[in-house]
Amino acid sequence: MSATDGWQRMHPLSPVVRGGRATIAVAVILLPTVVRGGSLGDSYVQLALVAVLTAFGFLSWLVTRWRIDGDDLQIETGLLRRQSLRFPLSQVQAVDIVRPGLARIFRVAELRLRMGGASGSTARLAYLPEREVEPLRVRLLALARGEEQDGDAETPDAVVAEHVLTTVPTGRLVASILISDVGIVAEAVVAGLIVTALLAPAAATGVVSGGTVWIVSALTLVWRRFNQEYRLTVAEGPDGLHVRSGLVALTAETIRPGRVQAVRMVEPLLWRLLGWCRLEVDLAGRQRAKGEGEAQRRALRAVLPVGSRSLAEELLDRVVPDRPREQSRPPRRARWKSPLRYRMIAWGRTETCVATTSGRLRRVTCWVPLQKVQSLRRVQGPVQRSLHLASVHVDTAGRNVHATLRDRDVDEADRALAQLTALAREARRDPSGSAGEATDQ
């Protein structure tokens, strides 16, 4: 590695891992020739293709470099269109370690920094040698907290000193996926296929070829969920909650306290029978890097893919310690406005946190630290006006969590709007309410 001005390169194998499917495809193309014992010289086209791809990969590796410069992480990349990216470390929301299947084979890993602020982007260091990633992550997090780095002496302690809170059992994860919305759709598709195959084998082939896209996408969703949340482990460390998960692709993420924009607990209809729930946190980093799937772009991160209510409460204590225990119900006339939602609607608040519950079949509870409230809106539609009701929306960064004080009495809504505005203002002025806030801009 060249060490001029602290610039460093990625791992030499990164283009291969970055290529992902392309690499596998190339291997598959070349494999038959090699296995058959024929000399590679016979397949000029394939060879030329491989050579070109290798050259491109090598070039992209050659022109990509990164360094930590004071409070910034700098990444330079691109041969023709030179790109120099600068990420202020003070805005780091979370640092993830991602290891796709190929990366695990080659023992490399990607470091992904989720940035907050107006730029709201993701810095990717792909790929670094596995053993360098963890120390680097600790160092970046320390820099993000505004601490001066005093050598690498303290890094091992920070890695070790964590306390595992929970690991999701695989059986429970499978069961929960099977009775989730995604799972039921996939099961319906598969069941439909089997029934058609039994009743009319001839028609089945037609269905399979015609509906391939649907079948594949349904199964992909299920697989992705399973792959992402397999053996998800939550541990408490000095720098926040550590979340690790993955079957083929491994991800590790640190959720820094005070960076959580909102927390959401989802209880689907069938899960409620078993007393299960799902806990997700919203970190403001929006993932917009190209080459990322829809699933990764969602900023919501499952802290608990499936678990009991008490387990969720335990985790909630770490993320939003001061949260309302009691929620108040809307007036009875709200039934006419939201007949399906009526049973679920509720809201409550403390001095630093607001909680709302809603949902038709599934129950969704949101907690928003008042310090993170972006804006408040009072909305009243024609039906609500005739019933003397109004809703208050609590807007948080991003577009994933919708916390709404739904269908309250107009007077209550107005009062809530005024109170929440004042409390949010106080919370912004005096951010000592939760830890880790000192580094906010």
Add this chain to the structure above:
Amino acid sequence: MAAATLAALVAAGALAAFAGVVAALACAGAAVVVGLAAEHIVQRRFSAWRYAEREDDLLVARGVLFSRLSVVPYGRMQFIDVTAGPLERSFRLATVRMHTAAAASDARIPGLDREDAARLRDRLAELGEAQAAGL
């Protein structure tokens, strides 16, 4: 809206040349009624748009059927737009739009005089800078 009513009357007058006086009068009457109703709706919509600059936040109210009231703290504003479409430009008007990190908080003030809009933007930007809070 008075202009729209006038246009309808002119159209009705033109119709009179082809389809007799009674039909023309009926058309004119209908046009007046529609015009007045439209004027009433637009008037209410227009007067529902209000905004207030408070010490720490901006209030924007709008909507007749769906009434909305947004509270946007100055410290949460990430940037402020002033836009003017072709129609707005021809009347020397502009729209000021406040952006926060939340996708849902939509606070905009349309139909401001162009100079007022620029002044409001500068004032808001200044207040936003002074009270800026991190994410």
